[in-house]
Amino acid sequence: MKVMVGGTFDPLHDGHRQLLARSFDLAGQDGQVVIGLTTDTFAHRKVHPVRPFAIRKKELEAVLSSMGYQTPWAVEPLNDRFGSATESDFDAIVVSEETLPAAVEINRIRREAGRRKVDIHQISCVLAEDGRWISSTRIYRGEIDIHGHVLR
């Protein structure tokens, strides 16, 4: 099936890897994965600095290539919470606990526009060593590394 997923991926941590891996598992070999990458304008709402789109895209593409999936994939810019997900033809969206409400909203908008709803797959956040979520904000603050190891 055709699967959509999105994020800022900066820095790209084990929670992101889980999100991407599940997207490819769901899509299957005959499917397709579209990864929405937040634009710099949209990503700047984050509480921590974010590296430029081109750099994040390069890192994301390197990780995707290294994962070794046969399924075709593409990265597209994400200008807002929904991107093309309210309009494009696809089967399922993969989200984290934080972005589940956006997926529910996407289905509401699709329904109102007469489009079919998509399936929603929410992965539970990956926990760091200390039992709290791995997040880019915590990594930026120097609390944990990208694998969730506690740094102080």
Added chain:
Amino acid sequence: MKVMVGGTFDPLHDGHRQLLARSFDLAGQDGQVVIGLTTDTFAHRKVHPVRPFAIRKKELEAVLSSMGYQTPWAVEPLNDRFGSATESDFDAIVVSEETLPAAVEINRIRREAGRRKVDIHQISCVLAEDGRWISSTRIYRGEIDIHGHVLR
């Protein structure tokens, strides 16, 4: 992975088949699927009459066998909205649009009890010929058959 899913399955329609098929796809050959089947006491909250547990279980098991999955599965009684999902060790729960809130609630209860949260997979309801949901209530009323064909 180990997947849980639940329902009354009476009558067992194409929406249920989709829910079951997705559960097995997610679990994979090395996984396991546990299907919670509502007990008669719990199922009687429905707006339409429900056939006895033993009959529903037999029909469900026949459908599961006919689906031809290699993945081991088991049917267990479901006495309330949550069943064993708040306590047992599993990876993902598969729900419909109607039961997504129960899955979110299950994760809240698990978290409060110090258990790890599970992933949530919500399938969008299967539509009947008339563009509205296939549901047991509509089938009971004689509006559609179990495949969503309009009967009047």
